[in-house]
Amino acid sequence: MYSQGLIGADSRTEETDEFLAAFQARIDAEEKIEPTDAMPEGYRRTLIRQIGQHAHSEIVGMLPEGNWITRAPSLKRKLALLAKVQDEGGHGLYLYSAAETLGVTREQMTEELHAGKAKYSSIFNYPALSWADMGAIGWLVDGAAIMNQVALCRCSYGPYARAMIRVCAEESFHQRQGYEIMLTLCNGTKEQKEMAQDALNRFWWPALMMFGPHDGDSAHSEQSMKWKIKRFSNDALREKFINATVPQAEFLGLTVPDPDLEWNAEKGGYDHGDIDWDEFWRVVKGDGVMNRERVQMRKDAWDNGAWVREAALAHAGKRAAKVAAE
Amino acid sequence: MGDVTPLWEVFIRPRNGLAHKHVGSLHAADEALALSAARDVYTRREEGTSIWVVRSEAIAASDPARAGENFDPAEDKIYRHPTFYKIPDDVGHM
Numbered sequence: 001m002y003s004q005g006l007i008g009a010d011s012r013t014e015e016t017d018e019f020l021a022a023f024q025a026r027i028d029a030e031e032k033i034e035p036t037d038a039m040p041e042g043y044r045r046t047l048i049r050q051i052g053q054h055a056h057s058e059i060v061g062m063l064p065e066g067n068w069i070t071r072a073p074s075l076k077r078k079l080a081l082l083a084k085v086q087d088e089g090g091h092g093l094y095l096y097s098a099a100e101t102l103g104v105t106r107e108q109m110t111e112e113l114h115a116g117k118a119k120y121s122s123i124f125n126y127p128a129l130s131w132a133d134m135g136a137i138g139w140l141v142d143g144a145a146i147m148n149q150v151a152l153c154r155c156s157y158g159p160y161a162r163a164m165i166r167v168c169a170e171e172s173f174h175q176r177q178g179y180e181i182m183l184t185l186c187n188g189t190k191e192q193k194e195m196a197q198d199a200l201n202r203f204w205w206p207a208l209m210m211f212g213p214h215d216g217d218s219a220h221s222e223q224s225m226k227w228k229i230k231r232f233s234n235d236a237l238r239e240k241f242i243n244a245t246v247p248q249a250e251f252l253g254l255t256v257p258d259p260d261l262e263w264n265a266e267k268g269g270y271d272h273g274d275i276d277w278d279e280f281w282r283v284v285k286g287d288g289v290m291n292r293e294r295v296q297m298r299k300d301a302w303d304n305g306a307w308v309r310e311a312a313l314a315h316a317g318k319r320a321a322k323v324a325a326e
Numbered sequence: 327m328g329d330v331t332p333l334w335e336v337f338i339r340p341r342n343g344l345a346h347k348h349v350g351s352l353h354a355a356d357e358a359l360a361l362s363a364a365r366d367v368y369t370r371r372e373e374g375t376s377i378w379v380v381r382s383e384a385i386a387a388s389d390p391a392r393a394g395e396n397f398d399p400a401e402d403k404i405y406r407h408p409t410f411y412k413i414p415d416d417v418g419h420m
Contacts, residue, residue, distance in 0.1 A: 034390075036390040086366075086370065087370070090367050090368075090370065093352060094367075097351045100333070105330070170371070312354075312355035312356070313329050315355065316355040316359075317329075320356075
């Protein structure tokens, strides 16, 4: 998260074969790449896109849960949810800073999100309908995110890896508080347990989609693996998540909504049913239940906060002028 | 959109006895807002007892293109390290 403004470095690179080979050799030697290092334009662009999407996901991810803060069933749950949503805001800011080291501005990224040009995780385009969804989101959505982010702690780009280490350290509480909500509901009344099952039914498949398309259909995967931006494939991480999560569902006494889910002793993991990729692409391309509302809320927050940003800058400017005149 | 809110670098002292360490950056209109945002963004879990914020543009940095000529010469100055000098074991710890 060093500033891209530290020196007036010229980010243009002449991508000769020698340059690309030398860069790949640094990556292969597990050297970290830092903001002012020469890097191929493709590496820079891939990271700007990926870190930007990741930051937007954290920020948009505040919305479904933020909506439940005033309706949390106890003070303890309200405090936990407030802290979690505040963490997500912080995570978005670490990530925006990391992306900015690559030469993109915060304003550019914000504009792209609002214009629908930048994506964010498709999971946040599903509605959070009941309190049990706060449990399912913490347990499954944060659980899937952690699976991804732990792998990114070893990303070849220094500022991204450092941001991820911080995010992972903070996020473990998110998953645990979610699972505890599920546990409480499952030990409660019949209706409460049904709420928990309903939340699992709605969030299971979208959580699996969070890992992205199958390896064969993933547009950027191969080059990203070569550059060590990604360390594990989408499918490998998805399998890992399923293997970790199914026993947790069993402990809750809940049924994973996949009739084809079966333990495969030979591979030491679960076989599972087909993911509805039509639904995934529909939601990614903007036709999920909540896409329009989520982006509209971000736009409103930006527009309604404009006077605050302007006033703060005007105040700072006047004070600086006064100091200069003294 | 008007003026752009400037960028600051944030340094935190984890506890007394340790130096301030760079932890990240943020945008803020002035130093008071930068300190307040740094507290919210970087110290939610007892990470520190003191915060510095510095305008990013106020930092002068060495040129990465000259990292070789700046830092490589130190590699062959092994006589700057204590292990370069041979002292008989009989002398004891020195």
